[in-house]
Amino acid sequence: MTTAIPIANALSYVHGASSQPLLGETIGALLRRVAQTFPQRPALVVCDQQVRMNYRQFDAEVQHVAAGLLALGLEPGERIGIWAPNRAEWVLLQFATARAGLILVNINPAYRAHELEYAINKVGCRALVLPRRFKSSHYLQILDDLIPERHESRPGELQSRRLPALRELILLDEQPEPGMRRWSELRVLADEAALSRLAEVESGLDFDDPVNIQFTSGTTGAPKGATLTHHNIVNNGFFIGEAMQLTEADRLCIPVPFYHCFGMVLGNMAAVTHGACMVIPGEGFDVLATLQAVAAERCTALHGVPTMFIAELEHPRFHEFDLSSLRTGIMAGSTCPIEVMRRVVNEMHMRDITIAYGMTETSPVSFQSIPADPLARRVESVGRVHPHLEVKLVDELGHIVPRGVPGELCTRGYSVMLGYWDDRIRTAEAIDRGGWMHTGDLAVLDDEGYARIVGRLKDMIIRGGENIYPREIEEFLYTHPAIKDVQIFGVADQRFGEQVCAWIQLREGCTTSVEELQHYCRRHIAYYKVPHHIRFVDSFPMTVTGKVQKYLMRETMERELKPAETVDG
Known part of the structure; x- marks a missing residue:
C-alpha cells in the first residue's frame, strides 16, 4: 500500500x-464516474427496508434528492442535519448533499433535546432530517420541547426561539406530520428547473469545499464540529478500500453507525470509491441481523469494533450461518485480543481483515494494516x-x-x-x-x-514517577484464561499520585479472585504495573460507536474510593 x-x-x-495519486474530484463527480463504470453492479442493499439499488439507480436517486433539496430553497454552503440511524435515506443524503454543495451535519441518534439544540445552533442548521423514533428516542416528542409552535407552522416556515436558524424538517416517514415535509416530497420537487439548478451548482463546486461536519465526543467541554472536505473524505475512503483490496465484486456489510466516520467513510466511501456494494443489516447494530445479512447477501467484507466481533462469535446461533464468503473488513476502535483475531480469521473466514487507526479530525484513518501483514502485526500494531x-x-x-x-x-x-x-x-x-x-x-x-x-496522553498513568501505559497491561491480562475483556485506567492516590485500576469482564462460567489476578500479574510484569484496584463488571460504559469511556470508570472508582485512604498493594 x-x-x-x-x-x-x-x-x-x-x-x-x-x-x-490522490483523487482530485468531488463526491458527486466520483459517484457519477463510478456509476458510469459499473452501472449494473449492486450499490446499496438495506435489508430491513428491503431496498436494492444498482449504481445507475443509486446515482439517479441521489441526483433527484439533491435537486429536491435545492428546490426547498437551500443554498450551497448551508448546513443540513441528519439525526437518524442507519437507513437507505442516510446514504442517499450523504451523497446528495455533497452534490448540491450543502454541508451534511452528522447528529448522534442518541442525542436528546439539550445536545440536539447545541449541535443545530453551533453550526446553524437550516434543515433537519429525522425519523419518528429510534430505540428509546422519540424524536417528535423531543422536538416538541424545542419547537412548541411546530404544529402551527407550514413547511419551510418554522419559527423557533431556541432553534432560530432552522427552517425545514424532513420526516423519514410517509405518514403526514404538521409542519414537516415527507422524504418522498424531495423527489416530487426535483423537476426540470431543480435539475437545471443542480447542474449549475455542481459545476461551481471544488473538492476543497467543506462537505461534512462531525461532532467529536470529547470527555470535557462542549462537542467540537470537525469540518471535512470532499478531498478529505474521497481520498481517505479510497485508500481505506485499497488497503482492503476492494473491487466492484465486493459486498461490504456495514453494521457500524453512519453518523460516525466508521460508517460513512470506512464503510460507504470505501465501498463507493471501488464500485463495491454497501450492505446495511439494520438501523442499529444487532448481532443476529448482521450474521443473517452476511450469510444471505454473501458479503465479502465486514466492519466492526472488537466488541461487535466478540458478540457475533459468541452468539448461540453463530454456527448456523455460512460466513464462508467473507474475506476482509476492518476492526477498529479499541484493542483486539489476539485470540479474538484468530477466531475472526478462522471461524469467520476473514483472512484479510485489517486494523485501522485514526480520528474524526483526520477523515479519519492515518494508519492501517494490510492483508499481507502477519496476524501478530495486525493485533500488536495498527499497521503502517x-x-x-x-x-x-x-x-x-x-x-x-x-x-x-x-x-x-x-x-x-x-x-x-x-x-x-x-x-x-x-x-x-x-x-x-x-x-x-x-x-x-x-x-x-x-x-x-x-x-x-x-x-x-490523558490516560497515561503516572504512579510514583513511573509512566504506565494502560494498553500494555490490558494486552498482558488478555492472556489470562478467565478474562474476556479488560480496561485499565488510573485513579487518584494520596501516596503515589495515581494507582492502576482494572475493570474486568470474565468469560462465562469462569471465576477468579482479586488476589489470584494480582499474583498472576506479579509473576509476569513489574510491580508498579500490577493493578492495585480490581473490579469485576458485566459491562463497560461505552459510546454508541463502541468506544470505551474510561473517564466514567475513573469517576465511578474515585467516588467509591474517596472515603478510604489507599495504600500500596
Missing part, C-alpha cells in the same frame, strides 16, 4: 510514499502510515522522539480537517503552525514503521 521512508537517524517520523500522509511522534517539548520511544502522534497531509466549525481557538490548539494535527494519542513506531497505540 505504502512505503515508509526509512530515516537515517531513526527518529519517529514516517511518510506514506505512494505511486497512486496511509499513503500521502506524514506522521511524527513528539515529546512534551514538541521534539521528535527516537524509534521505540512513546510520543504524541501528530499527522499532516490531505486528511487533516479544515478546522472546528466557528472555533478558531480550539482549531489552533489542535493544528499547529506547521499544519500538524495533534491527536492526543501516545504511540510507538518500530524500525519498520509499524505503529502501536499505547494510550491517550
